Amino acid sequence: MPKDPRKIIIDTDPGQDDAIAILLALASPEDIEVLGITTVAGNVPLDLTSKNARIVCELAGRPDVPVFAGCDAPLVRRLVTAEHVHGKSGLDGPDLPDPEMPLQDQHGVDFIIETLRREPAGTVTLCPLGPLTNIATAFDRAPDILERVQEIVLMGGAYFEVGNITPTAEFNIYVDPEAAEIVLKSGAKITMMPLDVTHKALVTRARNEAFRALGTPVGKAVAEMTDFFERFDREKYGSDGAPLHDPTVIAWLLAPRLFTGRFINVEVETQSKLTLGMTVADWWRVTDRAPNAMFIGDLDAERFFSILTERLARL
């Protein structure tokens, strides 16, 4: 008896890797039902992340997916963006048409609250792919939804990989560390995809060629996105291609056995100027702090890319 598709809300700051995560989710309707996409300021400002999310839905042939603009700035800090990684548009690389589908009138935070209150408890998974501002705001405004969340599967943080925006912090957490602290202390079931695993999901030349070889507008756009997106990591880390951070979140929903990790305590630095946004992951269990997150450290990259490419071929 086939299982019902898992109902998810994607909270996102597209971003080329966010875009590929959205495409992977929309290419898997038998496994995943995207109830809506909420956008947040992160890689680029909110107006651009909200435009880019709709561009990607239309690229996937899914202008029916409702897109809701969320918070335009972190809870208490000034917004830090990442045009140096994603380009001025946030989706540099492919030449894609402006969206025709409208943005929903409802605020993204209200959509998250309303959906969690409407759907049966424990049946909606939140998939944050950017700073956690929307999620934290929803939890703060409506604490009753906390126990109704099935699981939070997020991209963010780092331990062995340390930082990508500062020496100690990963971008999504660094942009809004107060929001990350609210989510990490929320008591929700959390699975984290940190840089420790995403830096092992690299779009090598061969993998980029496999996207292009799909011979479809989606395959071409994804190849062009990763061609652009890889510059930052190649220059900084000498990586052998773009790290597909956000698609690991969706791949976890599709094939969790591709991944390995530990259920450990993870906390975030919100005070120190030196290490602001650092995720302190007790990977070696040296403290008595209670475990609060499944912290993923590794994946079967070959199988990850073959599933991703096979699914993208369906769009």
Ligand code: RIB
């Ligand atoms: O640090 C990587 C994360 O920051 C990814 O989600 C990327 O899209 C950016 O938001």
Ligand code: CA
């Ligand atoms: Ca992102």
